[in-house]
Amino acid sequence: MTNILLNKTVGIVAGVAAIGMLASAPAMAKVEGDTITLGSAISFTGKYSTNGIHASNGYNLAVRMINAAGGVKVGGKSYKLAVKYYDDESTPARGAQLAERLIKQDGIKFMLGPYSSGLTKAIAPVTEKFKIPMVEAEGASRSLFTQGYKYIFAVLSTSEQYLASSIALAAEIAKKNGKKPGDVKVAMAFENDPFSLDVRAGVVDDIKKHGMKIVIDDKLPRDLSDMSSTLTKVRAVKPDLLVISGHSKGAATAARQIKEMKIKVPLIAMTHCEAAKVISKFGDSTNGFLCPTQWSETMSYKDNLFGTAGEFDAKVKSTYEGYRNVPYQLAQAAAAVMVWKDALERANSFDIAKVRQALSDTDMKTFYGNIKFSAAGNNIAKPMALRQIQKGKLNVVFPARWATNEVDWPRK
């Protein structure tokens, strides 16, 4: 017993569907006229949007600089770069769909990465299946580089290195004070998400290597606004090192409550200090925090586009408002676009196989650091550094090669 209305509605729905599909099909090819379009699903909304926006600022800045400097030369012709963005809302399922949309519907042949390891994990299988190379700057999880992916290239150091150096530093300090590294007590508080758990894995490996003791191992919920119970525990067990990782909001929450509860731990290390702007928010109480960084404007790297790391820093501050410290998330995103330019010019072709080969042969110097990919696609030419907040400034204190200042120990 069907009916006329049903037919009509089916008709209307089919019509709407057809219009919808037609409307959402901008026929953009990878290279059109004199423009090369890179594609990226990135977090404009949702919990990663601060860093998503940092990353897109980095992409846009590099694109603008490259275009101003004459664009990308392929086959004797100069091309401009452009980026096609979608908002992945910080959710992996959406990111994977959008990656496919970029590749299939928008005809994108050259991808830039999303923000965060979770999103990159979701997108990498898609780019891999469609054999579309992706240069990513924000997915640090090492599991990305153990899956045998051939089309993912990461300019940053992998996540297990983020806070591992703080363990090495604690061991060094213990030795200097005539104690055994094995006596060092470590308290850990990591957000329960793919990135922070990867950071944790690296820290745990190094703790085992030095034979240190883990006295607290808390996983923080994702919508965390209070970690005072963890900090109360810290006060009770008096660790020598407190390690925290929870993106920007974790860093801000931790910094606030460390201040309010007057937590006195000789060494505190946490990720995302700069992105969370803890110095301007919490002032002197943040002195002595150790913050891992992929990049620092004091490093001596340079290239022909941006100049030195310091010049890049100045460029960002003059282009975008509100940056007191330039987060490394922005710098590495800019570096990823530079890798594309370099690889496309060396491939001198838009053929995917040649471009991929050129990418894997990359060996370049940028303001962000040297970039050379392993067979797995991670950058093996650039170490992580550890900065310490000293009198409201971020100074590199570890490793010795990049250190501009001595580490303050114990923190006051």
Next chain:
Amino acid sequence: MRLSQNSIALYVVVIALGFLASLLFPNELAQISGLVIVVVLIQTWILANKYMSVGQRAFVLYAVVIICGIAAPFAFPNYVTQIAILWLMILFALTWDMMGGQMGYNSLGNIIFFGVGMYASAIVQIGLYYDVAQYTSHAGAVKVQYDWFQYVFGMGLGLIAAAISAVVVAVVLGRVVFGLRGPYFAIGTLGAAIAAGELVGAWDYVGGGGGITMPTFPGSGDERSLFFYFALFGLALFTFAFLKWLYSRRYALAVNAIRDDEDKAEAMGIHTLRYKTVAWAMSAFLLGMSGAVFGNMSGFVEPLEVAFPTITFGIFMVLMALLGGKGTLWGPVLGAVVFHIIKELTWTYFLGWQWVALGMLIIINVAYFQQGILGWAQEKWPDFFGLTVDESDTREAAADASGEASK
């Protein structure tokens, strides 16, 4: 009569040609021919409507939907994933309506079964050849490479495990929450869904908040898209057919009686708890399997946003059923289609504002447009519905039945 049959035959030929064209020219031409197919199908339907009997029309309608479903990924090769998600959305709306619309138990936590199914199949698929705890503790450092047999066999077992575990969870959870009435049921199920995500996130065996990377699909990218498209299409089709059959049984009368007045239904001798449990278990069965397929399709399973997305998928399923018109068979389907298209369009054209638009849609939907599309149509053209939509018939019949019985 003869004329119409000829023209139908003509249209069939045109459809076939368009189909062929879409295979030959996979890009813009394919899209145009896809559009032609759609237009022609509509024309065919209007004609069929004029000259065919009710039974034949129904047959043509279903044939058209099935043909469209099979042809869609070839006609629109660039939209395979989006259309696949559309089928998933239809399944979501239909399964939610089994409880919310037909029985009046408005659950906000059906997403639990989706997530349970997803994790069950992930554990089975990886556990077949690896040690799960070891796999997850290496944060994906172990690479899983399956050949076709391992993959398909693992996924088949995964689907069975997903369905069984979702049903078990439904039966157990049902014991706990079925005593709750009205808003307490909604709040209780919402709480259960949030708790499920949090607890899986704290469970190290399955990787906690770090999630699980699923085995990689052994075929090429396009093969992969098609594989999951047909898996979801098949599931949605099965769900629809199953519900169509189910709603024509005595079962529908009983659950509708529970919706209208649970105490009276109980007094009439309907074993309400059994019906509630069975209905929930059936929707869990279907949702669990869809979760298993979606987990493999995503390639990466993670508790809060992929497996138990309470405030996205979990609310979408309610919204779609309400938008189309709850308590009917076609309403949720329509709601899902309209919702999905609105969503895809806002996500493309209102970048950054899409969630505001969605929230407004919810508010307008429930505050100003509560009856849904089918309900609105019912008010607008009441004469069409005197002899029409079979679902409303069954509902009326149910109301009559319960009314008479109570007299």
Next chain:
Amino acid sequence: MDNISLLTMAPVLNVQLLVDGLLIGAIFALVAYGLALVWGVTNVKNLAQGDFVMMGGYIAYAMTLAGIHPFLALPVAIVLMFAFGWLIYKTVIYRVVDKDLFTSLLATFGIAIVVQQLLNLIFGPEVKIAESGFGIGEYLDGGLTVSNIKVIAFFLALALALVVVLFMKKSRMGQAIRATSQNARAARIMGIDTDKVYAITFALNAAICGAAGVLISMIWVIQPYFGTSYSIRAFVIVTAAGLGNLPGVIMAGLGLGALEQFGSFILGAEFQQAIVVGLLLVILVIRQIQQSRHRQVVK
């Protein structure tokens, strides 16, 4: 179980957890009281409760940006949120007040999404704080630290609750609200404009939430998406205490605050959210058992 032995070895930790829990629990109780008010009078279950709290917090944050002390945001937030609540009632809630129970849940859920997203678009997703600049008190030889703002906020929350109670008991409008909640039809017959009563109640609740948000922004951190967890807490407290039971709401609020602290200390912070929603389920089930016993008695 190491954590439990820690607690027995160092009793001062119990004091710290208890104080932290109770001080914040008072604000939970304030938010829950607003929810109970709206629920009892209009029968609308406001899922946007926590998001109203966040709005209050952002009002305080915006004022600190302008160099104004967040304390002064308290009256501003109360006035602004009252107006906002009135507006929301007049545009959305009045349409769903007499609809079935599920409708109000969904409508307020929609409001919650819109509020979250607009806050996100205006202020960004980063966590924000409104710095009060008050000192930090140390007691028991440094074993217990309490920031003064927490203590002040605690008493402010109690004072606000007291004001609302007095308003309900003494004022004409308060009496009309109570009459409506007891029997709306009878109230209408007696000449009470129930629509106005509903609007005032909803606006009053928004104002209460706004005030709580100002306090939260000075004590913890605010973020556009953090509202949901306050909504859940408010539902837990109200379900546990029951409607129209102010002492119960206060006790349940304080209890929840303490339970969260002890729970996440003992089990680990990853269970904090699960503890709250788990508790909700447990309370619902207990209520259900009580009810079924009641039904048997009736039989």
